[in-house]
Amino acid sequence: MRNQLCVSILALIVCCVSATAQLLPPDAVDLSKVNIEEKQTAADLCPVTLKAPDISVADFEFQGVRFRFSSDSARNQFIKAPQNYIGAARSARWENNFIRAMSSVWCPVSDQVNPGGFGEYEKLNLKWRTCCQFCNPDLIPDVFGLALKRLQERAKASYELTQGAYSKGATNPIAGALKASTDFDGNVVIPRLETPTVQGGVIASIPKAQIEDSRFDRAFGEWRHYGGDRAHSRFSSLNQINRATFKNLRIAWRWESVDAEIARANPAVRPGAFKPTPLMIGGALYTSTSFSQIAAIDAGSGKTIWVYNPKSYELGRPANSGFQHRGVEYWTDGTIHRIFIATGGRQLVSVDALTGQPDPNFGSGGIVDLTEGIGRKFDKSQLGYNSPPVVCRDTIVVGCVVFDYPSHPTTPPGHIRGFDVRTGKMKWIFRTIPEPGEFGNETWKDESWKTTGGANAWSSLSADEELGYVYVPLGTPTNDYYGGHRPGDGLFGESLICLNAETGKRVWHFQGVHHGLWDYDFCSGPNLVDIQKDGQTIKAVAQVSKQGFCFVFDRSNGKPLWPIEERAVPESDVPGEKMSPTQPFPTKPPAFERQTIFEDDLVDFTPEIKKKAIEIVSKWRRGPMFLPPSVPGVNGKKGSLVLPGAGGGANWAGSAVDPNTGRLFVPSWTRPLGFNLKKTEGDESFFRYNIAYGGTAGPDGLPIVKPPYYRVTAIDLTRGEHAWQIPLGDGPRNHPAIRHLKLGPLGYAGASSEGKGGGILTGGLFIICQFRDKTYDDEPQKPGALIHAFDQKTGEAVAQIELDTYPLGTPMTYLHRGRQYLVVSTISAQGKGELVALAVGSE
Structure with missing residues (x-):
């Protein structure tokens, strides 16, 4: 029976x-x-x-x-x-x-x-x-x-x-x-x-059914969007992979990126980091590649079903990070099924999810030229796309990548645009750098809106289908570190904006940094979650930041769940720079990252190490959060030593949230950065100053500040408090200067967090990848990385799985034929991109 x-x-x-x-x-x-x-x-x-x-x-x-x-x-x-x-x-x-x-x-x-x-x-x-x-x-x-x-x-x-x-x-x-x-x-x-x-x-x-949850498109067993769902929860209710079984994960299949064929045929172009998070719908995975191809892959075997190549690599190297891409978007009305990609070559592409053929009714042969319709002349080479768009109520909403280090005022603005999901026709444009007559234009003094670019959404977006709203995290206007040419607060730079998906009209906004000078972009998908607070259910949105803040709002109206205070910050001594005198600080939740470089923040494993650290930082201007960049030589200093640096704090890896508990999980990086401004000359003179990063090595090659250097923080959004915080990775615990102390994990202290993916939630676990730490042993360093699993409730380390390749993307999980899989995008030491699928037991 x-x-x-x-x-x-x-x-x-x-x-x-x-x-x-x-x-x-x-x-x-x-x-x-x-x-x-x-x-x-x-x-x-x-x-x-x-x-x-x-x-x-x-x-x-x-x-x-x-x-x-x-x-x-x-x-x-x-x-x-x-x-x-x-x-x-x-x-x-x-x-x-x-x-x-x-x-x-x-x-x-x-x-x-x-x-x-x-x-x-x-x-x-x-x-x-x-x-x-x-x-x-x-x-x-x-x-x-x-x-x-x-x-x-x-x-x-x-x-x-x-x-x-x-x-x-x-x-x-x-x-x-x-x-x-x-x-x-x-x-x-x-x-x-x-x-x-x-x-x-x-x-x-009976009204035609909308797919899954009418707000978030959340389906049990599938992974239908880059963040798992449109809420960007990165949560799956699957539980086959759990505390008892995680240690038994084994590789079920591997899929090599089809970019290898293009690279062999075109030696002049080389794929960059392979970091997509694939989708899984109806037994097929859908992934982008570094060359902005789309591939459909059998979820059980890892065999290629079809590949679509828009040949975007023929349009030149994408702005900023080159040939790399993070993912695609899925949409269906119950009859037709589409996969969308915004390519590095500045194309918006629609293909049939079942066949991989371009949609003949969309744009021109399935492609829309994203360089058209922005409304300003700009250098096309400084515009690109490497994150998936989001679909909300039949509108595709698209952000963009803008070159961070321009030398001329030809950088494109980061305007947000909405396109019809069936035809590709542009429905609206929201100008992130407002023009005269638009809200916020008065925050651009001296008509600086004409010559400033950026303020772009280069990371992922979120959407609430029930409200019909899209949530867009925006970055810093150009130039990232000097704003003398753009006086004023500069809306909507470094803001979280809520837009009506049908019209593109602003519903509400919050600016996280006024007149940004630190590259403190909002650079990860906002997390939409319904939480219980004071006996009421609140439709919330949480936005983590490079500064180490977690801002939480009622997503229907933008009202903060806890007060956000404007606090005084240090002044700039750079000629021509006019900083905002205050910056916003949330009163809750507490910051999840170290934010100052005072003497108490310096590494102190031993008295000798602490003494060396004090001597090193004495050459720098240092202090509290929002210490502005400075010119070397002023007051005998090398520049400004800033924490967090431009890489965060949090970065594009973002955060995951459990919709059942309202608990948010965010990985973050503790890495100071020296901000030195150099005076420009010749063709660069428009900006007066540009950035020159300074080294921040500590005593004997150790980090300059106290651990942890890479951490995961669990935040209870119902109370605005931390639930737990743990180091992620061993870090330099075996360094010769401190090996005798037999310290516990200190947190991975390797390269920047900008190249690392985030974590996901499933089976009561928080799962995240990490490169291997430098062991400081005499034996050769083993290649590859680790996949960690932590208990969601306590932060206890449950187990770790070894990989022989380097994971760059955020994992995803799905159920296929009664078996739960965990998939992560990786790259080998030889540069080969792969999707690696793991499952309990062997095939």
Whole structure:
């Protein structure tokens, strides 16, 4: 009987139901009384037999539903009379009996999971996953309990509206919506909660279901967006990889980037860092490559399904970081399925997710030229794209990369644009450097808006479909370290802005740095999460920063959850520079990074080391947060020693958040940077000064400040407090000068955090990658890196897995055929880019 219940939604659609089964109102089954631990079988409660059909890869589409069959005979039988099977999907009888049966079915696999703390629908979903997916992994939808909850709420409203009319033969909204909510690979999707249309007491139509969670597009078992979902949570409710099993992860498959073929054929171009986070939808991974190609990969085998090459590398080296790319975006209306990429070659591309062919209705042959429509003349070579766009309510919203170190006032502005998801037509533009008549233009004195570029969103964006809002983190205007040519606060530089996705109008904004001089971009996807505060549910957005701050707002209106204070900061002594006298400091949560370089901040493993550190920093101007860059030689100093440096703090790796607990997890870097301004000459004279970074090595090659040097902080967003903070990596604990101290982990102290990905949440773990530390031993350094797992509640180190290559991207996870995979993008010592997939056990 358990196997009979282990069926997919496709099986439910074609099941045969007893004509004598009693119809029940939607609320007749009291799930609050269901005991998930009861050792009953479905036969005890289920008066009908749910028979699973033969289903495999042979497809047939009827009335918007794609069916799969294991044999030609089964397929042919269905084709003869598909209306018979569709009719069964509209029956209320099987739905209510199925709920009763599933609520009490017992399966030994479910004993592996502790249901404590789950709501009743979550328990039902848990039972479905742990029992049925285990037995029939090819057939089971990814989100059932949550879908059923949404659908029952709609059904109950319809039942009340029609006074039970649908029980007299009208369409059952639950069954009908389940049918309408099945995507191209048989995954249940969660519809909106609109009320069905009622005519004459009979349900006339059910609104077309939107995929998954109407706000975030969050699907159990899949990874549909760069951050897992549009909320950028980087959270998966899968639990096959957990405290007990993480140590047993083994490589299941490896996929070599198809860029290698291009590099062999074109010696003049070389791919850069391979750092994408792939998506997984319907059994296929979708990834970008360093050359902005798109590849679809079989989720179980790692074999290439198709590749689309927009040849963007022929358009020149992308601005700033060269040939590298972080990912793609997915969208569907339930009928068509699209993968979007904003390429390094300044193209917006739309391809069919099933075939990899460009969409002929989108732009010109599937491509939109992103250099057009910005509205200002600029040097195209200083514009690029390496992060995925985000889709919200049929609008593709795109940020951009802008060259950080210009010598002429020809740098493009970082304006945000929205494009029609079907046609590629530009719908709107939001000018991040406002023009006359636009809000914020007065913050650009002396008409400096005309010659300033940047203020761009080079990292990932987030979206709330329910509100129809997109959340955009913006960077520093040009020049990053000198602003004498751009007096004023300079909105919307270094701001978090909330835009209406349909119109591009500003809803609210927050500027994190006024008149930026430190390259303190908001450079990671904002985390959208609903949290409980003071007994109320708040739709929140959390934005981590390079400064080591976590700003938290009500995402509907921009109101801070805790006060943000304007505090006085040091003044600049650079000729022509007019700093803002104050900068914003959040009162909660506390900073997650060290932010000052006073004597108490210096490394002090031994008195001798501390003495050397004091001598080193005495040559620099140093002090509190927002110490401005300075010119070497003034007052005998080498320049300004700033902490955090331009690499953070937090960087593009960003943060992950658990939507169930409201706990946020952020990796960060403790690395000071010397900011020296050099006077420009000749062609560079427009900016007067440009940056020259200074070295910050400490005593005997140790870091100049106290550990940890790389850390993970867990922040409770419901209270605005740290839950825990731990070092990530051993760091220089075996350095000859301190080896005898037998110190614990100090945190990885290697190269900049700008090249490292972030962490994800699954199975009660926070999972993140880290390059190997320098051991300071006589033995040769081992290549590769480590994948760490930490307990979400305590920060306890659970286990670590060794890799022989170097992970650069943020991992992702998904369920395929009953097996959970962990995938990370890596690069070998020889420069070969790979996706590496791990799973428990071996294939």
